[in-house]
Amino acid sequence: MGELLALRDDDMFFYLKTAEHAFITGAIEWKQHDEAKQKR
Secondary structure, eight states, X not given: OHHHHTSOHHHHHHHXXXXXXXXXXXXXXXXXXXXXHHHO
């Protein structure tokens, strides 16, 4: 976690927004994959 403290605030904000976006996108894709699997 120490390397994150070296980031500037704007870098940290960008990192968090990117991680949040990736998580949401991944959750949506996983949900769609799960629903498609159940139809078979």
